Amino acid sequence: MIAEAGLKGWATPMSDKQAYEKGIEQNFEYWGAEAHLAEYLSSSNYNRVGTSVKYDHTTEPSATFSVKYKDAYTGANGTAQIAYPSNTIYKNGTVKNDKLTKIITQKYIASFPYLPLEAWSDHRRLGLPFFENPAVEQPIATMPQITSGNYSKNQLNFFPQRLRYPSSFKNADQANYDKAVTFLGGEDQIFTPLWWAKKQ
Template structure:
């Protein structure tokens, strides 16, 4: 929530039964400091010699070691998120975690990732009630498709359908520019759309993946804090492909476009694809880094600037007005999509 809006209720949240229906807001800095402290403490509480006393959980089937790895993997994500705030010493804390895997174990395989397995058995069903609606009115963006084509990436048929010419002949995978001017009829082909199989039961909902952990390590190495950037980059790419059910070989990296060139841009482009279908993480990462460099057009709204946050819901403005005004003071700007949150000082 705080990455979406900025200041949100935390210390007074979830107190409706106690009569507090209009909670105060907390600063994003305090929220992050609290969450990071909680994750640090949680890591010290796991005891793999004790069985969990509850019924089998839906993420890790009561595997204590995987819950600990999830805790530390999430800790890494959030430290990297705030790393542009140099006063947090986030890079130094991340370095210490990476260099001490015995104290801070993290995901080490695709199978260990935090993934909700949607079985299709009520109530564990796809959030898309009508999977056939998933691709309606949606065309794949040329930037997204073109990079995968150059990479000869095996994820293409899993993510999207093939494009067709106007005679319905297949022409491979092809997208259209984001926010183009003029009618869609200007394109003399039918562009690729989203593959509806992605939201049909059974399906997977990614919360935090091993691939993301490897890309965090790759970025840290590329920035000079740790080592083995190429090893982590290749592990991240391979894991990202595998998590979607595709397969890759070492030949994938024989492609000059896929071969590691040492740049942060390349790491974050592949991380962009690894975060496909991982809630809002692509957007959060773009706000943190400005990467990958997404094309813009004159037809885009907001002067072609990527939004920095969501508006607060209108019911907050109406029903919790005093605390809404306090939230704007903590935010440090107007309630619009261009006001940056605390960690977003890129």
């Protein structure tokens, strides 16, 4: 969070780069992986969405990356060019490797799996970190907005808007539960925006 604040020019106790690298260092220390820290911090290799680790490496990746594979039927080795996905929520998909993508990607890695709501909040406000949707082979009853025709796109309405009210609330106070649901203007579901949320 200090790295993001520093990047925005806010008053911080260290620079954005120092905070970024310190955060990664502390995460490596937590997991006992300090031996790999220097190599990791200097890596300009792109991940599967086109973001590298090295803070000052902001060169955008090419449109595709090469992967090697072995055909399971013939046993033949081959290569394929895979397109980087387009994160249209963040800067209309034009940026994959700026400093903010690095900061939020490393924040996500450091907080996984303990702070999923933090990652959800970052994704809602920034579109970062970016995740590809899985292929949809049949309709998903609880997520009707994702279809086999649009799963490869990135849309705000693909992401949960809220947590459902706990069942204990409904069981203990049906009248006020019903009143709370009316404020939503829709059903008590994860894709119904909060009543005070800005409508898209």
